[in-house]
Amino acid sequence: MLHRIALLICLIQIFGLHTAAQQPMLSGVVVDDEGAALTGATVHWQHAPGQGVTTDQEGAFQLFLPADTAQRILVTSFVGYKADTLRVRFAGKLFITLHTGHTLEEVEVSADRSATYLLDSPAKVEVISSGELKRAACCDLSGCFETTASVQAMTTNVLTQAKELRTLGLSGVYNQILVNGLPLIQGLSYTYGVNAIPGTVIKNIYVAKGASSVLQGFEGISGQINVEFKEADEAERLLLNAYANSFGETQYNASYVTRGKGWSNMSAAYVVLPAQRIDRDNDDFLDLPLTRRLSFFNQWDYKQEGERGLAARIGLRYVDEQRTGGQQLYRRDKDQDSHTVYGQTVDIRQPEFYTKTSYLFNANSRVTLLASAQYHKQTSYFGATSYDAEQMMAYANVQYEHTWAAKHDLKAGASYRYLHNEENIDFNDLPLGRTYDGQYNRRDLIPGVFAEQYFDFAPFSIIAGMRLDHHQRFGLFFTPRALARYQLSEFTQIRLSAGTGFRTVNLFSENIGLLASSRDIVFQEDIKPERALNMGLNLNHTIVADPWTLTLMADFYRTQFQNQFFPDYDTEPTKAIIANFEETSVSNSAQLEAKLSWNQRVEFKVAYNYLDVYRMEGEQKQTLPFNPKHKFMTALAYETAKKHWRADANLHWYGSQRLPSTSAYPVEFQQPATSKPYSVVSAQLTKVWTRFEVYAGCENIFDFRQLRPILSWQDPFGPYFDTAFNWGPTKGREVYLGLRFILE
16 A cells, blocks of 8 residues: 555656646625625725626625636725735635725635635645634633534543543544644653643644645654644734633733834743642542643744745743642642652643744745754652653754746755653652663654645645655654545535554653553563554535535545554553554544534534544454544534624533453452443633623533542552543533733
8 A cells, every 4th residue: 555655646746637627716795894785895806906896785796716826816995995905715705894994904814714714725624713712711722622523632641631632533642733833742742732832822723634744744643733823923912811710720821012124023921820629529639630830932023025035933932830630638849759648740841942934035936944942851740659751852844845837836855853851760669569660761863855746737636745754763764645635616625635654652751641550561572663554535515505604524534553552451450561563453533514604603513523443453353442433513603793792602422432441450440341421511602892802601511520530549559540541521510701901
């Protein structure tokens, strides 16, 4: 299969089959500040002012979309109003507001102006905008996916609330997380990294399932999530946000922008203060950790005017975080190595630097440098076990980009990845039969080269890429990927994707439950890199019947591993067996989704996910734990005509999940073989003034909780203690109130 994909990519890059273009249609509505339709407004493409149209009595218009994406600049004007200039991404429906009081700069928008939309690309990339993030509390990155069915935030340690982002039913380690296109969340920063990015600095989140671009590396087996920070020249001049919830936790955000000629700067701060000590299920353990977080962020943007010149973004970020979880009586200042009072503490200090610097030779050619460096220091206690770790990570990517024949893009370059971490584990005179204490050192030196070609033969387009990387221990890795899209009609698209990926394993940071439990770790062999092939199919269809728009989507992805690693918890109850699994291991994922919108004010979304994640042990099919085979999500959003009120609600239903076997445990510690189905309902109401927004909401309205998720909570220093059996929410109902002040 691998050589077939590589051969296909080579053939595509040599030959392009040109099919006849079908010119899609753009439609839209033009309104004033009050939301009233503007009849007789002029709408035209900037390059063809004499070929425009005027809006009808309902403010509606239709125009053919130019085949050349460079010509998709739309100008809308009306007597007594300032003209509006929009750069259109793709066919669909626009909602344009003309203003009387100020001049609008040129902005780039999606065709349907929805809070979520698909990129105009052969890859199926779902864009979650900052507008969508306001539909829930979204305090940090892990909470930004309440209204999407493609990503699930999962808790990996119930005592410290460490989280990961899953796609296709696979562990979050297979999902490459990028920050501004850079791999800043990996290694030691993987465990708590998704909690350290505040939602207020995020502009867009790009979610791609399955195989994606090779430009950012060889990982991304199940997908890729790229978090794009706000740009200083577009962000609010001043943003203040305060948040408090019913557990007593408070969060504060502030960002400030300054601008000069050709440059701009954004500074931001993020503070989290801990909740109260709460134990509702009377197991003597806190229902949520006490978290203190302080984060500073500064980003500079510079751009020379004209078609030639330098453009640069330079960012600095620092995170200082403390987490404390465990028994009610635990105090970190005196109990960190206690043998009688159990607790977990995490102290993190993490400075990082990143840059994206480009030099534009002309409108068609540029060279770009993406680089980052990060230092991570972590001091932790898991009961009496201490875990101290340090990591130094650096990354550089230089690529040349060239557009030829006006619409085909070639990108090629080289990258280098450096990762070095040192981990020290000490049982502090409480081994419990465990033998894996000591020091663990790891170093990755990975140079690579890559090339990726984008062909646009409307209605057919394709991205074909390949990269070759060399690991100093494991040798060469070849990664081919191909993504194709065919425009069946103006409103129907089909996408195909296929590609391979590989990754090296970070044992303890990616399996933090090993340190939290009383299990011994048995190393049967050295851990090899994980390898997999992913194939995907997506169908997207839009039905427009003004003022209604219905979007239907269907996905299917299959991930097949050649080598996979996960600890074996089932064979022996007091041990975790570490071995490579080179037999059949598969994830089949299907998703059906429908989104109905009315007049840009009402949006209703419903989605269903089917997951079949298993491995073959001989002739027996073994379903992997903590994966609901069936999931259901629905979300409803409403906004008043004058945009003064917003109401949002969502429901998630999870089917039963297989749990790790406890049949060999003593009877008092045995757990059911499967979890029970459950649902979580959340809602939020927002009031908007000119500069203020007040939002109030409730997560998990019906207060579903998995009671006493910790195994052997009565004896936390005993041989069967384990915190890795949580399959559902443990905090219960959460009521919150927030205030935003925005100065544009």
